[in-house]
Amino acid sequence: MNAELTFPAGRQPGGGERVAPSAEAILDTARRLRWEVGGDFHQTLMEAIYTDAATIADRAVTRPGEKPRFDLDRTIDRVVTSRIWGFPLMILLFAVVFWITITGANVPSRLLADLLIGQGVPFLHGLADTLRLPLWLSGLLIDGMYLATAWVVSVMLPPMAIFFPLFTLLEDFGYLPRVAFNLDNLYKKAGAHGKQSLSMMMGFGCNAAGVVATRIIDSPRERLIAIITNNFALCNGRWPTQILIASLFIGGMVSARWAGLISALAVVGIALLGVLLSFLVSLSLSRTVLKGQVSTFSLELPPYRPPRFWQTIYTSVIDRTIMVLWRAIVFAMPAGAVIWLIANIHLGDLTLAQHLVSLLNPVGLLIGLNGVILLAYIVAIPANEIVIPTVLMLTVLTTGVTGQGAGAGVMFEANSAADMMTLFRAGGWTLLTAVNLMLFSLIHNPCSTTIFTIFKETGSRKWTIIAALLPLLMGFTVTFFVAQIWRLLAGG
Amino acid sequence: MPDPLLALSLGLLLLAALLVIIWPKQGLLARWQASQHNNERVRIEDALKHIHKYEMRGQRATLESLAGALQLSTEAAAQLLGRMQALGLVEASSDSYRLTAEGRDAALHIIRAHRLWERYLADQTGYREQEWHEQAERLEHNLQPEQVDALALQLGNPTHDPHGDPIPDAEGNFVYHGGRPLPALPLNTRARIVHIEDEPETIYAQLAAQGLYPGMTVQVLDVSPTRVRFWANGNEQILAPLLAANVSVIPERDLVQANGAPRSSQTAETLATLRLGEQGRIVAISPRCRGVERRRMMDLGFVPGSVVAAELISPGGDPTAYRVRGAMIALRREQAQLIDIQRVAEMTV
Numbered sequence: 001m002n003a004e005l006t007f008p009a010g011r012q013p014g015g016g017e018r019v020a021p022s023a024e025a026i027l028d029t030a031r032r033l034r035w036e037v038g039g040d041f042h043q044t045l046m047e048a049i050y051t052d053a054a055t056i057a058d059r060a061v062t063r064p065g066e067k068p069r070f071d072l073d074r075t076i077d078r079v080v081t082s083r084i085w086g087f088p089l090m091i092l093l094f095a096v097v098f099w100i101t102i103t104g105a106n107v108p109s110r111l112l113a114d115l116l117i118g119q120g121v122p123f124l125h126g127l128a129d130t131l132r133l134p135l136w137l138s139g140l141l142i143d144g145m146y147l148a149t150a151w152v153v154s155v156m157l158p159p160m161a162i163f164f165p166l167f168t169l170l171e172d173f174g175y176l177p178r179v180a181f182n183l184d185n186l187y188k189k190a191g192a193h194g195k196q197s198l199s200m201m202m203g204f205g206c207n208a209a210g211v212v213a214t215r216i217i218d219s220p221r222e223r224l225i226a227i228i229t230n231n232f233a234l235c236n237g238r239w240p241t242q243i244l245i246a247s248l249f250i251g252g253m254v255s256a257r258w259a260g261l262i263s264a265l266a267v268v269g270i271a272l273l274g275v276l277l278s279f280l281v282s283l284s285l286s287r288t289v290l291k292g293q294v295s296t297f298s299l300e301l302p303p304y305r306p307p308r309f310w311q312t313i314y315t316s317v318i319d320r321t322i323m324v325l326w327r328a329i330v331f332a333m334p335a336g337a338v339i340w341l342i343a344n345i346h347l348g349d350l351t352l353a354q355h356l357v358s359l360l361n362p363v364g365l366l367i368g369l370n371g372v373i374l375l376a377y378i379v380a381i382p383a384n385e386i387v388i389p390t391v392l393m394l395t396v397l398t399t400g401v402t403g404q405g406a407g408a409g410v411m412f413e414a415n416s417a418a419d420m421m422t423l424f425r426a427g428g429w430t431l432l433t434a435v436n437l438m439l440f441s442l443i444h445n446p447c448s449t450t451i452f453t454i455f456k457e458t459g460s461r462k463w464t465i466i467a468a469l470l471p472l473l474m475g476f477t478v479t480f481f482v483a484q485i486w487r488l489l490a491g492g
Numbered sequence: 493m494p495d496p497l498l499a500l501s502l503g504l505l506l507l508a509a510l511l512v513i514i515w516p517k518q519g520l521l522a523r524w525q526a527s528q529h530n531n532e533r534v535r536i537e538d539a540l541k542h543i544h545k546y547e548m549r550g551q552r553a554t555l556e557s558l559a560g561a562l563q564l565s566t567e568a569a570a571q572l573l574g575r576m577q578a579l580g581l582v583e584a585s586s587d588s589y590r591l592t593a594e595g596r597d598a599a600l601h602i603i604r605a606h607r608l609w610e611r612y613l614a615d616q617t618g619y620r621e622q623e624w625h626e627q628a629e630r631l632e633h634n635l636q637p638e639q640v641d642a643l644a645l646q647l648g649n650p651t652h653d654p655h656g657d658p659i660p661d662a663e664g665n666f667v668y669h670g671g672r673p674l675p676a677l678p679l680n681t682r683a684r685i686v687h688i689e690d691e692p693e694t695i696y697a698q699l700a701a702q703g704l705y706p707g708m709t710v711q712v713l714d715v716s717p718t719r720v721r722f723w724a725n726g727n728e729q730i731l732a733p734l735l736a737a738n739v740s741v742i743p744e745r746d747l748v749q750a751n752g753a754p755r756s757s758q759t760a761e762t763l764a765t766l767r768l769g770e771q772g773r774i775v776a777i778s779p780r781c782r783g784v785e786r787r788r789m790m791d792l793g794f795v796p797g798s799v800v801a802a803e804l805i806s807p808g809g810d811p812t813a814y815r816v817r818g819a820m821i822a823l824r825r826e827q828a829q830l831i832d833i834q835r836v837a838e839m840t841v
Contacts, residue, residue, distance in 0.1 A: 034651055035658070035667040042648060043786070047777070050795040054817070077804055077813075077820075086807040181822050185808030188824060194811075218788075221618050288516055295618040296785040297827060298792055301804075301813050301820035366499065480503055487496035 073303050080178050090179055094201070097166045101205075105158040112157065116150035140340050143410040148336025148386055151411065152328040155385040156206075159236050160324055163205040165316035172307035180299055190279045191286025193222035194299060196229070200278060203233030204271075207450040209323070210235075211457055221293035225282045227454055228467045231446040232278035234271045237384035241441050242267045244388060248421055249434035266438070274442050281470070289466070327449045331382035336411075339379050339390055343397055343409035351408065357398050367476060368436035368483030372398060372427060377440070382448045387441070389413060392420070395427040432486050436479045443475035526630075534633045535572055536581070538562055540599040541606075543582060543591055548668070552588035600664040605640045606632040607653035607660075610690075612643060614654035615783035621700045624654065625690045654782075656687030656706035656740070671740030675720050675733050677712045682744045684709055689738040699738060702729055707779040710741060761835065763800060763814070764828035771801035772833030781830040793817035794831060 021029075079085050124146060128138035170176050176198050184194025195217045203210030210230040217223040234242065243263070251263035342353040353375065361371035376390040389411030396405040404423055405412050414420035424433075445468045446454070455464040513520045542561045546553040559569035573589060576582045581595035591599060609628040613619045619627065635643070641662055644650070652658055658666040671686040685708045690696045704724060711723045720736040722729055731739075766772055774796050777789060793816045794800070803820060804813040811822040 031661070031665065034649075034661075037651075041651075043779070046787075047790070047796060050790045051797050054793070054795050054797060074803075081804050081807060081813075083807045181804070181806050181811065181813065182808065184806060184822070184824070185810045188810065291623075292613075292617045292619050294616065294784050296788045297811075297824050298788055299811065299813075299822040300792075301822060303820075366494070477503075477507070481500070484496045484500035484503060488500065 076304055077178070077301070080175065081182055086182050090182060093170070093175070097163070097170075098204075100166060101159050101163040104162045108158040108161075109154055112154035113150075116154055117147065120150060121147060136344070139344060139407075139409060140337060143407070144336040144338075144340025145333045146336070147411055148332045148339065148383070149328045151389060152332040152383050152385050153324060155240065156236060156328075156383075157321065157324045160206060160209075160320040161317045163236070164202075164209065164320050165313045167202065167205070168312050168316045169307050169309070172305075172312050174302050174304040177299060177301050181301060184299065187282075190282040191222075192225050192229075192279075192282040193217045193219055193297065196222065196226040196278075196282070199226045199230060200233045200275070203230045203235060205236050207231055207233065207235045207446050208327070208453040211450060211453045214457070218298065219294070219296045221286065221290050221295040222297075224290055224293060224458065224463060225285050227457060228285060228463065228470065229278040229281050231450065231467070231471050232274040232281065232442070234274050234442055235384065235447075237447065238441050239267075241384070241388050242270055242438055244420075245434050245438055245441075246270075248417060248424070249429075249431055252421075253431070270438050270442050273439075277443065277474075281474075327383070331448050331452075332386065335379060335382040335386065339386075339393070339411065340409035342375075342379065343393065351397065353394055354398055357394065366483070367440075367479040368432045368486065369440060369479065370428065370433065373433075373437060373440070377444060381445065384441070384447050386411060392423060395423055399423075399426045401426045432483060432490075435486075436482055439482060440475050440479050443471055443478055445469065445472040445475075532572075532575070535562060535564075536576055536579075537598070537602050537633055539572055539576060540581065540591065540595055541602055543589055544596065544599040544603065547591065552590070554588050558589075597664060600660045601637060601640070602632050604644075604660045604662075604664075605635040607657055608640060608643050608647065608650070609635070610653045610655070611647055611650045611659065615647065621654070622693070622697050625693065625696070652706070654706070655690045656685070669740060669742070671742045674710065674712065674722065674731075674736040674739040674741050675715050677710075677741055677743065679712055679714065682709060682711050683741040684744055685739055686742050687740040689740075695735055695738055698735060699731075702731070703727075703780075704729075704739060705778075705780050709744070710739075761833055762829045763802075763823070763831040763833050764812075764825050766800070766802040766812075766814075766828075766833070766835075768802050768805060770835065771799055772835045774798045774800060774831055775834050776832045778830040778832065781827070785827075789827070789831075792821050793819065794821075799836060800831075800833065 080089055121142060124142045125138065128142060133141075167176075177195075180194035180198055182194075183197045187194050187196050196214075198216065199210050199213040201210075202213040207230050210233060211227050214223050214226040214230070217226055246263040246266040247259065250266045251259035254262050342356065343351055345352045347355055356375050357371035359371070360374040364370040364372075364374045372391055372394045376387050376394060380387045380390050392414060393405060393409065393411050395401070397408055401423060404414060404419060414423060445451070451464060451468050454467050455461070458464060511519075516522060539558055539562060542558055543553040546557065555566060555569055555573065558564075558573065559566050562569065562572075564572065573582065573584070576595070577584060580592055581598060582589045583592055584590075606628045609631050610624045613624045613627060614621070644659075644662070649661070650659055652669075656669055656671075658668060660666040669686040674685075677683050685704060685706050688696065688699055688704060688706060702724075708724055713721045713723060713728070715721075715733070717733065720731050720733055722731075722736075761772070763772065763774075774794060776796055777786060777794065781789060798816055801815045802812055803815045804822075806812070806822070811824045812828065813820050813822040814828075
């Protein structure tokens with residue numbers, strides 16, 4: 001405290017000339033007053049400022065009567081948050097959103113795949129031939145980098161471009177905050193915020209988008225919880241894996257009539273397991289590592305308004321397209337290069353991929369998977385969409401099955417379920433492998449786009465590492481125990 | 493492929509070992525961290541605090557009181573005191589001990605660090621009141637004077653910790669609250685809680701669980717050897733005299749005006765008591781609503797004077813949405829309980 005206070009001499013309110021008090025005396029007075037004023041002084045002052053501001057605003061601002069709108073809002077609110085209609089309405093709305101996404105995405109996905117992969121790859125190869133590119137270069141560029149990029153775009157773009165605009169419309173209308181309101185009590189029990197239901201819902205589309213969506217949670221602790229647990233929402237890139245494996249292995253166990261239903265139930269079961277895990281992890285995080293983070297709950301329920309339909313659709317679709325393209329180019333393209341390279345670089349007689357697979361096999365088999373799957377998950381960290389194509393390619397490479405696939409390092413999808421089954425059998429897959437693959441696909445580290453997004457959103461290395469490694473460790477633990485118990489019960 | 497039974501047992505064993513290591517508080521990791529905090533310097537600093545506390549109460553610290561407080565054997569306590577005398581921190585007189593000027597400075601530094609850290613935990617983190625003291629007990633030994641000053645500056649040089657204890661300033665000056673124990677308050681006198689003793693932990697946890705906090709208005713209804721019955725912010729409460737003695741109060745007529753005007757006495761209700769369709773005017777926001785959360789509430793329009801109406805209740809039973817200043821804001825029950833209101837009749841719009 002080296003304040004040098006100078007006061008205009010004299011001029012006291014009481015009038016009359018007085019000698020200015022010395023700086024020391026003023027500081028002394030300040031020190032004494034500090035204790036007299038007491039601890040709540042700042043708060044009292046702040047409260048007074050807020051109250052004054054509110055009073056002034058009340059005096060100066062007139063609110064034109066908005067009674068009709070207000071009553072309409074009230075009626076809608078009564079219905080969407082009612083004890084009887086609240087939850088059924090919510091489930092119905094989301095079911096519709098998912099249904100539109102799934103059925104609506106099929107056609108454009110196939111079109112894109114036809115165009116980008118079915119026609120794009122041969123065309124590019126033709127181009128490479130006329131340019132007389134060396135085989136290794138065209139392989140790396142086209143079979144590796146281009147193919148991975150195209151794959152991600154065709155799998156991811158259509159569902160993203162349908163799912164997110166629908167969500168944005170619901171948000172624009174004002175319905176989503178009511179969902180958080182309805183579900184908050186459930187999330188409160190897990191130490192989380194009701195709005196986590198929304199970011200999780202977004203996570204079903206894309207975890208990276210889900211992590212960004214946690215911005216709506218303004219309480220720091222609950223936001224971190226939502227970010228770390230978002231990965232347990234089964235994302236768009238993982239649904240196809242689940243559906244494929246469930247229909248091949250689990251649907252294959254029962255008669256054809258029930259196959260569809262049983263495999264659908266298995267996939268829904270996995271998704272629900274994810275929701276359950278997100279609650280459990282939320283609970284334990286809020287009780288342990290996140291205990292000290294600030295927690296402030298508040299949830300605004302804005303008035304309803306008619307959504308600006310076309311504008312919302314347009315911006316949302318453009319946003320998603322840009323995001324998907326960015327992700328495909330920044331993350332999937334290098335992954336494609338790596339996949340092609342490990343399958344084509346030879347060390348001795350074997351390729352790098354074969355060495356890695358035999359290296360990973362003991363661990364993979366111990367946890368009920370195999371080396372091929374683990375390697376596919378390692379190289380496909382950037383994008384879950386390419387896990388199954390990579391698995392297929394690596395299986396062909398390691399088993400030497402002929403008549404399938406398009407060469408070393410070229411990801412592909414089998415023509416029929418039977419083909420794929422033959423291939424998996426050749427790779428030594430059992431029902432346990434399938435179940436554990438479904439579990440591991442749900443519980444493993446987020447894709448690198450999501451990890452990167454988590455880092456950008458939290459700005460913290462620590463939370464990024466926790467968010468990446470926690471699910472991975474959980475995945476290993478779960479699959480390990482499932483495998484051991486399975487083998488004990490099944491007798492080998 | 494290893495035998496599944498063997499693998500399963502090994503896996504379970506590993507999992508158990510991991511839990512034993514990282515389990516909060518009782519785990520090996522937590523214990524190892526705690527043991528790191530039990531060296532001689534820490535013991536000396538704890539001893540300084542103990543002697544200072546006794547001096548503040550007008551008592552004299554003895555070998556036995558110190559051994560009891562620090563959970564040491566009498567020999568170890570004697571050894572510690574000998575070391576402190578050699579360092580010139582305490583001086584012995586007959587069978588009791590006093591702080592030297594140097595010892596007092598050191599004690600005040602520790603106390604300042606402790607109370608500032610509690611203030612920080614209360615205002616800027618999400619830890620609950622039961623956890624403040626324990627954390628501060630560990631951290632006080634690790635803060636350098638410059639860090640303590642920086643902390644004080646960041647917190648706006650607070651005068652009191654969240655329990656109502658004064659925080660010594662950088663020169664070691666402070667003013668004691670001067671309250672008296674709750675059971676000693678004359679009957680039917682309105683008084684303000686100025687301090688709640690945070691040691692021992694079990695007693696403090698009970699007081700905190702009763703919802704008592706510094707700044708609360710109380711009035712004693714009757715005192716008997718087995719219980720103290722009193723009003724606290726409109727609710728009747730009962731405490732054992734031993735517990736009640738850990739609450740210090742000052743009668744409202746003795747309070748300096750600058751300490752904030754005495755709060756209105758009709759605040760019998762909180763926002764949480766409003767049923768759908770009812771409304772009330774906010775009278776005050778409880779001091780228990782601190783830091784970021786308090787500011788957030790005010791940002792949303794929950795300020796004294798605002799009229800709030802309960803509009804919707806979640807189908808889950810909680811939270812409730814309130815209309816305040818033209819906006820609909822949902823608050824959880826625990827938050828609504830922090831806002832004191834006065835009911836007002838339905839407004840004619």
